[in-house]
Amino acid sequence: MESNPVLLPGVPQSLSAKFEGSFAYLTIRDRLPTILTKVIDTIHRNKNKFFEEYGEEGVEAEKRAISFLSKLRNELQTDKPVLVLEDAQEDTEAWNRYLQYQRGLQGEHCPVSWFKSPWLYVECYMYRRIQEALCLNPPMSEFDVFCEGKTQSFLESTAAITALCTHLQQIRPTLTHTPESTLMDHLLTLLQVSLWGNKCDLSISAGRDNSQRVSPLDSLSALRAFVLLDDSRQVWAALRSGRDRGQRSRVQVDVVLDNAGFELLTDLVLADFLLASGLANQVRFHGKRFPWFVSDVTGRDFLWTVAQAASSNHTHLSACGGQWRRYLEEGAWSYHDHAFWTLPHEYCDMEWAAPDLYASLSSAHLLLFKGDLNYRKLVGDRDWPHHTPFSVALRGFSPASLCALRTLKANVQVGLAVGQGEGLSKDTPTWMTSGDYAVMQFHSPQQ
Numbered sequence: 001m002e003s004n005p006v007l008l009p010g011v012p013q014s015l016s017a018k019f020e021g022s023f024a025y026l027t028i029r030d031r032l033p034t035i036l037t038k039v040i041d042t043i044h045r046n047k048n049k050f051f052e053e054y055g056e057e058g059v060e061a062e063k064r065a066i067s068f069l070s071k072l073r074n075e076l077q078t079d080k081p082v083l084v085l086e087d088a089q090e091d092t093e094a095w096n097r098y099l100q101y102q103r104g105l106q107g108e109h110c111p112v113s114w115f116k117s118p119w120l121y122v123e124c125y126m127y128r129r130i131q132e133a134l135c136l137n138p139p140m141s142e143f144d145v146f147c148e149g150k151t152q153s154f155l156e157s158t159a160a161i162t163a164l165c166t167h168l169q170q171i172r173p174t175l176t177h178t179p180e181s182t183l184m185d186h187l188l189t190l191l192q193v194s195l196w197g198n199k200c201d202l203s204i205s206a207g208r209d210n211s212q213r214v215s216p217l218d219s220l221s222a223l224r225a226f227v228l229l230d231d232s233r234q235v236w237a238a239l240r241s242g243r244d245r246g247q248r249s250r251v252q253v254d255v256v257l258d259n260a261g262f263e264l265l266t267d268l269v270l271a272d273f274l275l276a277s278g279l280a281n282q283v284r285f286h287g288k289r290f291p292w293f294v295s296d297v298t299g300r301d302f303l304w305t306v307a308q309a310a311s312s313n314h315t316h317l318s319a320c321g322g323q324w325r326r327y328l329e330e331g332a333w334s335y336h337d338h339a340f341w342t343l344p345h346e347y348c349d350m351e352w353a354a355p356d357l358y359a360s361l362s363s364a365h366l367l368l369f370k371g372d373l374n375y376r377k378l379v380g381d382r383d384w385p386h387h388t389p390f391s392v393a394l395r396g397f398s399p400a401s402l403c404a405l406r407t408l409k410a411n412v413q414v415g416l417a418v419g420q421g422e423g424l425s426k427d428t429p430t431w432m433t434s435g436d437y438a439v440m441q442f443h444s445p446q447q
C-alpha cells in the first residue's frame with residue numbers, strides 16, 4: 001500500500017516523476033541520465049590531465065569516480081532508493097537530515113526513490129552526488145565537470161556580449177543627468193535583457209549548446225508578447241524609493257544568480273547600471289559553492305567572467321570588465337556563496353534552515369532571483385493552481401522586496417489571471433517548459 005505524503009492544509013503536492021508522462025518524469029527518465037553520461041565522458045576525457053597533475057593517484061581517482069557515477073546512473077534508471085551521503089563535507093549532515101525528513105513524508109511503505117519522490121529534491125540530490133563522487137576521490141575534488149560547457153557558452157555568445165557592453169558604455173556617461181523617464185526605460189530594458197538571458201541555461205538542453213548569438217537588445221520588442229507577467233515597474237518604484245532614502249542610507253541590491261555564460265553577463269551589466277545610475281550603491285551576488293545544474297555560477301566562474309571581460313580586445317567589453325574589477329576591489333560589488341543555495345530546500349524553509357542567510361537577505365532593499373530553479377524553490381515546486389497569488393505560494397518567505405526573473409522551464413507558474421494558464425495550456429501545451437515564455441514577478445513584504 002502506498003501512503004500519501006503528509007500535506008499541510010492548502011499546500012498542493014510536490015511535482016514528481018511519480019506522475020508518469022509529466023515534465024518531471026521525462027526530466028528524470030531522459031535528461032538526468034544524459035547529463036550523468038556527459039559528466040562521465042568529461043571526466044574520462046580529462047584522464048591525461050589527472051595523470052599529469054597527480055600521476056597514478058590521479059588515474060585511480062578518475063576510475064573510481066567514473067565507477068561511482070555509473071552506479072549512480074544505474075540507481076537512477078532503476079528507481080532505487082536514494083542513499084545517504086558518505087563524504088564529510090560541511091553540508092553532508094544537512095543532506096542526510098533532509099533525506100530523513102523525506103522518509104518521514106513518504107511513510108514507511110514508500111521508499112524515497114528517484115521516481116517516487118519530489119522532483120526538486122532528487123534533481124538537486126543528483127548534483128550533490130556528482131560532487132560526492134569528486135570529494136571521495138581527493139585529487140578530483142576541485143574539478144568542475146561543467147566548466148567546459150560554461151566557458152564555451154561564454155565564448156560563443158561573444159557577439160551578444162559585446163553588443164550589450166557597447167550599449168552600457170554608450171549610456172554610461174549620460175546616467176548621472178538623464179531624466180527620470182529615460183532612466184526608467186534603461187532599467188526596464190536591462191531587466192528584460194537579464195530576464196531573457198535566462199533562456200541560455202545548459203540544464204534544459206542536457207548540456208547541448210544554448211548560447212546567445214544575436215544582440216539581445218534587438219529581440220526585446222518581439223519577445224514582449226511572451227512576458228506573461230511584467231512587474232518591472234514595481235522594481236523601478238522600489239529602487240526609486242530606495243534612492244530617495246539613499247541620500248541618508250545605503251541601497252543594497254542582492255542578485256541571486258543562476259547561470260554562467262551569457263546570462264551572467266546580462267546580470268553584471270544590470271548590476272553595473274544600478275550603480276552607475278545611482279539607483280543602488282551596493283550589489284551583492286549570490287552563487288553556488290560547487291558545480292550545480294550544469295551551468296550555474298560558482299565563485300570561480302564569477303571571477304573568470306570578470307577577468308575574461310577585463311582582458312578582452314574589445315574596447316567596450318574590456319572597459320566594463322575593468323569597471324567590474326574596481327567595484328569588486330572597492331567592495332561596491334561582492335560575491336557570496338552560502339551552502340543553503342545548494343541544499344534542496346524550498347525557500348520557505350530558509351528562515352529556520354539558514355537563519356543567517358535569511359537575516360542577511362533581509363538587509364537588502366531589493367532581491368533579484370534569477371532563473372527557473374530559483375523560481376521553483378521560491379514557490380516550492382508544487383502543483384499550484386496558476387491563479388494562486390505569488391505571496392501565497394511563497395509561504396512566508398519574505399525577507400525583503402523581491403522580483404523573480406524567470407523563463408519558464410518547469411511546469412509551475414503562479415500569479416496569473418484566472419483562466420490565463422488554462423488558456424495557454426489549450427493553445428500552447430508546452431508553454432511552461434519550452435523556455436519561450438517568461439515572467440518578472442514582484443513581491444514586497446507589505447503585500
Ligand SMILES: O=P(O)(O)OC[C@H]1O[C@](O)(CO)[C@@H](O)[C@@H]1O
Nearest residue numbers: 201203204371372373374409410
Ligand atoms: O537554469 P535554470 O533557469 O534554473 O533552469 C534549470 C533547468 O533545469 C531544470 O531543472 C530541468 O532539468 C528545469 O527546472 C530548468 O529547465
Ligand SMILES: [Mn+2]
Nearest residue numbers: 201258259293
Ligand atoms: Mn541554472
